Amino acid sequence: MNEKNVVFASGFVALVGRPNAGKSTLLNACVGEKLAITSPVAQTTRRRMRAVVNTDHSQLVIIDTPGLHKPKDALGSELNRSALGELAGADVVALLVDATKPVGTGDAWVARHVAASSAPYKLLVLTKADVAGPEQVAAQLAAVRDLVELNDELVVSAREGFNVDAFVELVSAHLPEGPRWFPEGMDVDATPEDLVAEFVREKLFCNLRQELPHSVGVLCDGLEYADDGHASIEVTVLVEREGQKAIVVGHGGQMIKRVGVQARRDIERLLGCKVYLDLKVRVAPQWRRDEREIRRLGYSSED
Numbered sequence: 001m002n003e004k005n006v007v008f009a010s011g012f013v014a015l016v017g018r019p020n021a022g023k024s025t026l027l028n029a030c031v032g033e034k035l036a037i038t039s040p041v042a043q044t045t046r047r048r049m050r051a052v053v054n055t056d057h058s059q060l061v062i063i064d065t066p067g068l069h070k071p072k073d074a075l076g077s078e079l080n081r082s083a084l085g086e087l088a089g090a091d092v093v094a095l096l097v098d099a100t101k102p103v104g105t106g107d108a109w110v111a112r113h114v115a116a117s118s119a120p121y122k123l124l125v126l127t128k129a130d131v132a133g134p135e136q137v138a139a140q141l142a143a144v145r146d147l148v149e150l151n152d153e154l155v156v157s158a159r160e161g162f163n164v165d166a167f168v169e170l171v172s173a174h175l176p177e178g179p180r181w182f183p184e185g186m187d188v189d190a191t192p193e194d195l196v197a198e199f200v201r202e203k204l205f206c207n208l209r210q211e212l213p214h215s216v217g218v219l220c221d222g223l224e225y226a227d228d229g230h231a232s233i234e235v236t237v238l239v240e241r242e243g244q245k246a247i248v249v250g251h252g253g254q255m256i257k258r259v260g261v262q263a264r265r266d267i268e269r270l271l272g273c274k275v276y277l278d279l280k281v282r283v284a285p286q287w288r289r290d291e292r293e294i295r296r297l298g299y300s301s302e303d
């Protein structure tokens with residue numbers, strides 16, 4: 001075909017799956033930049049994030065969704081609603097399944113939702129191939145095939161970059177003809193303030209004990225550039241109880257200091273300038289049950 005006649009394709013690609021399946025890591029690998037936060041703690045993703053991947057003949061808008069799970073509070077229900085909402089409008093749905101975790105009832109529930117979505121192209125993406133042997137991969141593919149019939153399947157390792165380009169190519173080939181939805185220089189639909197709050201939350205997730213992270217919410221209260229080019233950023237960390245505040249602050253302020261140092265590194269890389277980061281910790285009892293607070297923090301599907 002003549003180069004001029006090549007049709008431009010574009011569309012929305014929803015990454016869905018159980019918590020910890022590797023959705024955010026795959027999104028970052030596709031964009032080639034850290035935008036979505038990741039951690040070993042399940043349910044890290046709270047904020048729907050759309051990232052843009054441009055190729056010569058296509059534009060993929062990849063949507064990272066919160067992991068689908070059995071909700072325990074208003075926040076959990078909101079995260080599920082947000083993820084399921086993305087299934088409705090997507091051109092492509094990628095069901096991500098961890099190659100190393102036994103397929104269970106939770107996966108069956110997610111698979112049913114994927115099967116019910118009207119997306120014209122649905123793909124199984126088996127993740128974390130770098131830590132699964134060939135037999136495990138084959139067994140896992142068979143187990144998911146028993147749950148749901150999809151159009152294609154692909155085995156990837158986002159951590160090692162294995163089949164990430166193949167994922168982008170495969171999805172591009174199944175997008176409808178369409179325009180560039182986002183200008184070429186734009187790779188994410190989140191503001192710098194949103195990303196700053198997320199980067200701080202990631203470091204809290206990585207440093208805190210297993211249960212505590214879910215009680216933590218993060219809000220960027222201000223981001224200003226000074227004349228010398230550095231950015232001054234104020235961030236509030238919300239917790240639900242005084243005892244949690246003591247853990248987040250740490251002995252002599254050590255924990256919050258460590259989180260600040262780690263987050264500042266990522267924020268400086270993101271903004272491309274020196275950053276002064278001021279972190280405060282505030283107790284907001286039961287914020288996870290308060291829909292207004294959930295919305296203010298940006299974890300709501302209605303934003």
Ligand SMILES: Nc1nc2c(ncn2[C@@H]2O[C@H](COP(=O)(O)OP(=O)(O)OP(=O)(O)O)[C@@H](O)[C@H]2O)c(=O)[nH]1
Nearest residue numbers: 019020021022023024025038043044045067158159
């Ligand atoms: N070995 C290996 N680990 C991976 C890979 N992809 C993701 N992980 C790890 O799996 C964990 C979860 O990854 P995330 O990308 O945060 O998973 P998620 O599906 O976005 O999780 P939720 O936010 O809970 O929905 C993190 O510790 C990642 O480093 C991979 O290709 N290989």
